[in-house]
Structure formats: structure tokens, C-alpha cells
């Protein structure tokens with residue numbers, strides 16, 4: 481891509497032009513404010529991933545955005561992750577933290593009652609709001625923010641074999657998600673096996689044997705899938721190695737979009753156990769994974785990937801009704817109400833502009849369907865449909881138009 485095209489795709493620029501999100505100095509750096517349009521994209525992504533995960537056997541839960549500092553000391557996040565956390569908030573003489581991670585919350589939920597081996601693997605998922613301190617210089621539109629919503633999950637497994645299987649199932653989910661989002665392996669994203677550093681015991685939990693085993697497990701798994709991947713030293717989580725799905729933004733900078741992590745440390749720290757068939761208590765294994773990543777970050781990638789021309793299911797405004805003149809306004813309103821009642825995100829351009837200008841505006845806004853209404857359409861109860869991607873569709877009966885839009889949305893075509 482030429483440099484000017486890349487710049488045109490910059491999600492910060494498009495976010496402003498398409499009125500998707502903004503920042504306010506009064507609210508604070510790195511804290512995005514989503515407009516109605518930006519929030520519509522978020523909602524679609526969130527619904528999509530929650531439904532998809534529930535279909536794949538995940539249990540969606542909800543846990544709080546803050547917890548006692550003690551919890552993060554117990555998990556080890558506090559010493560290892562301290563620099564990325566906000567200062568404690570004192571409540572009733574106790575220190576609380578805005579959470580940087582979901583893991584300890586999910587483990588406490590798991591610990592609320594005993595679990596049989598029959599319940600495992602238990603896939604605990606949440607759309608979790610997280611808070612991390614990023615230095616001002618590191619902040620970058622929606623890619624690097626100080627609060628974000630992670631499609632997170634912790635899969636509690638009965639054995640290493642089950643953990644490996646679940647890591648595979650998580651990669652299957654990720655590949656299915658990238659398919660729906662139109663992201664291509666090798667082109668839009670690639671795999672990275674992120675390894676620890678045995679010598680750096682300050683950054684990584686000390687347990688050489690477990691690191692070797694975990695890294696081999698993920699490496700063998702990637703090989704068995706036939707997936708091409710690169711290896712990167714010193715990029716692991718403090719509790720274990722991970723498979724990162726890396727994506728480049730319009731400025732060529734690479735970020736982790738999704739991740740699957742093998743954890744041999746937290747099960748010990750939290751004493752995560754299950755009751756084996758012989759009645760004994762056994763140590764569990766944990767996979768941490770994010771499927772669609774942080775909603776903010778995937779939005780940034782998608783804005784740049786589609787240059788703002790979102791597929792219908794994601795488009796903040798899916799159709800716009802354009803009456804040619806005032807006398808077509810009543811029928812235009814009828815189309816507008818019918819589509820809105822059916823759950824389509826639709827707008828009506830009742831301005832006094834010429835039709836040419838209305839069409840140009842609709843195209844600048846990258847709206848998938850423009851519905852022109854004049855004398856002919858009023859008498860035939862149709863709309864003259866123009867598709868952003870396919871050009872002139874022609875006159876469609878309102879009922880046929882509705883079916884067409886609903887089908888395209890349902891299949892996320």
C-alpha cells in the first residue's frame with residue numbers, strides 16, 4: 481500500500497471523520513469516549529463473540545472491575561505487573577486496585593465451590609473492563625489505551641493433555657473469528673510463540689522444568705496444526721509461555737491482537753483443584769485466552785482493514801433513506817420506521833439538499849445501502865437501492881429489501 485493510502489486508513493483519522501470515538505482532555509488521556517456509532521460497532525462485536533463462545537461451551541460470567549490489592553499479591557500480578565497498574569484506592573482502611581487482569585477474579589469464582597473432574601474443562605469467560613497504566617508516549621488511538629474491554633477467558637483443565645486440547649480449541653475459535661472478520665492468515669495476522677527467559681526471575685515465575693514443558697507443549701501444538709509461526713524470546717506472560725496472534729496497524733507497528741497462554745503458576749498460587757474419579761484432590765491446569773482480544777484494539781484494526789467501509793452487520797448506520805423532495809418525505813418515513821422496527825440501523829436524510837448531495841454525503845459516510853425515494857417509488861411501494869459495494873441494485877419492494885438486509889446481517893456476509 482502506498483503511504484497516502486495507509487494514512488487514509490489510520491483509525492484515529494477515520495474515527496474522527498466517521499464520528500466513531502473521541503478523546504477529551506477533561507476525561508483523561510487514553511480513555512476513549514465512544515459515540516452512538518462507535519458504540520454500535522462495539523455492541524455487534526460483543527454480541528457476536530459472546531454468542532459464539534456460548535455455542536462453544538463457554539460460561540459467560542460477570543466479576544467486578546476492582547478488587548483488594550491482596551488478591552493481586554496472591555496472583556503475583558502485583559510485583560510482576562505493578563508498573564502497569566494504577567495506585568491503590570483506599571476504602572474502609574483497605575487497599576483496592578482497578579483490575580489489570582481478569583484471571584484472579586475467575587479463579588476466586590472457581591474456588592467458590594468444589595468441582596468434579598466431570599465439570600472440566602470449565603471455560604469461564606467474560607467481557608471484562610481492564611485498567612492498565614500506559615505511558616503517555618505509548619498511547620495510540622484505540623490500539624493502546626488506559627482502559628479496555630477484553631474478551632477474556634480462563635479454562636480450568638484436569639490435565640496437561642486437556643490443556644493442550646483446549647489451547648487448540650481456542651485457536652480454532654480465533655481462526656473462526658478472524659474468518660468472520662475477514663482477516664487473513666499471513667496477510668493480516670501471524671502466529672508468534674512467545675517464550676520466557678530462564679535467567680530473568682524478576683520478570684518470570686521461577687520453575688525451569690515447567691517452562692520447558694509448557695513451551696514444548698505449545699510449540700508441538702503449533703507444529704501439529706501445520707501453522708507457520710515465529711518464536712520470540714522474552715515475550716511470555718510472567719506465569720507461562722503463550723501463542724500470540726500478531727497484527728500490524730496502518731503505521732506498520734505490530735501489536736498482539738489475540739492470545740492463548742499456558743499457565744503452570746496460578747493453579748499453585750490459587751490452589752486450584754478438582755475431585756478426581758478416585759475421590760482425591762488433583763491440581764488443575766489453566767489456559768488463559770482472549771478470542772477477539774480487546775474490543776478497542778480489534779476495532780482499530782477493523783477500521784483500518786476496511787478503511788471505514790464496514791460489512792453490513794458491523795456498519796454503524798446500515799441504510800439511509802434519501803427522499804428526493806419534501807413530498808416524498810411521508811413514504812420515506814414509512815421505510816425508515818419499518819426498517820428501524822426490524823432492528824436495522826437506519827437514518828433518514830430529510831435535509832433540503834439536492835439528491836446528488838445527499839448521495840455524496842451517504843457515500844462519504846460509507847453507508848452500505850442508500851435508499852432513494854421519488855414519485856415512482858412512492859407509487860410502486862419500492863425503494864431505489866444503491867449498494868456501496870455492488871453499485872445500483874435497482875427498485876426493491878420494501879418487504880424484499882428488508883429480507884435482503886436481514887439475511888446479509890444474519891450471515892455476517
Ligand SMILES: [Zn+2]
Pocket residue numbers: 581582583633634768769
Ligand atoms: Zn488471565
